[in-house]
Amino acid sequence: MSIVFACGLSSLAKSPAQTSSQHAGPFKASAIQIEQIQSEGVKLPAEFQMSLYENVIEQVEKTKRFQHVFRDGALSAADAPDLVTLHCTVTGFTQGSAMARQVTTVVGQTTIDVHVLFTDKDGKTLFEKDTKGQVRFFGENLRATYDFGKKVAAVVRANFLATSQGSK
């Protein structure tokens, strides 16, 4: 009963969570560099910040849309001819309570609002999107970062064409 209710809630919440702009069709790039997660006036705990970053890298690698997925500061990224850079800025954060969530189902959710921006090597914006990572029922608070990584991966799948070789 509670699971059905939780699933219903998550399906309802999907529609307003993601908004995008400047969508010019699917892009093709051999490499992507993922910048460290920034936060604008939001007090984000360090573990959430780094977990967001690591989950985004993991999930983007799994999409196999890029031959190379570079981390922030990677020296070899400069050699990539068609490098795309992903910038993530946290605009909102609500740290819920795992206990309240697991006991009541309807309260205690953790939500992270992130503005996602893709730019090319010259710094020109390819497209941007507001997306949200959240945990409603199962899992601890850090699971919201995993949810965010999955959503970024879905954005990448929708907007980038697969290159001839897989990532890594």
Add this chain to the structure above:
Amino acid sequence: MTPRVQDAENYFGLSCADVQVYVMRLPGSQDARPRLEETDFMLKNYRFIFTLFVILSAWSASFTFAQPQPTQQATTSFRAVHVIGLQDVKHNAKGKVSVSKAALEFTTGGAKNELPISSIQDALTGADSQRLIGGTLGFLTTFAPYESGRFLSLFRMKIDTLTITYLDSGGGLHGAILTLAEGQAAVLKEQMVAQGVKTSVSVEIKSNQETSSKPAKGKNL
């Protein structure tokens, strides 16, 4: 009574019993058995004292060498769970983390993952909590009858988180998150700082913040 006893009794004015005891202790006395027993007793005493001395010496020596040296303190290991971020280590892998002179070591299932101290950019501690019954069993309790899984969710334990930011050989930024038992993250961080790890928030300031502040909540704080 022997002539000697009679002489002693007359000369010193002692009682008969006193003189008899004295005579038995004299060298060349006819009754040598008490002297043998006494010698045996003394020998046993010496053995006991010698044994006691050896034990005490050994104990003091072991106590001296067992004093916590700075290097030994640095190698204290803590049980930890790897949440994410260490290369070649699975998520939620349980293991032991320790700080040596040159690296932060995470050992799980016989495999050792070393993170050079020089590559660590920052180390930050945090506090969290998790279900007492977690993992697969914890998940299965959600299907328990009469909503007893919800009741079990009330039982939680406090944990510490340790977030480590480090660079790989190619300059790429990594972030590793470990969870430890309550109170151990600060100790581990102290050991890391003692070995030369940089941190943006000192341990003292962090402890003050934890006592005074509440969990972050709300947008655009």
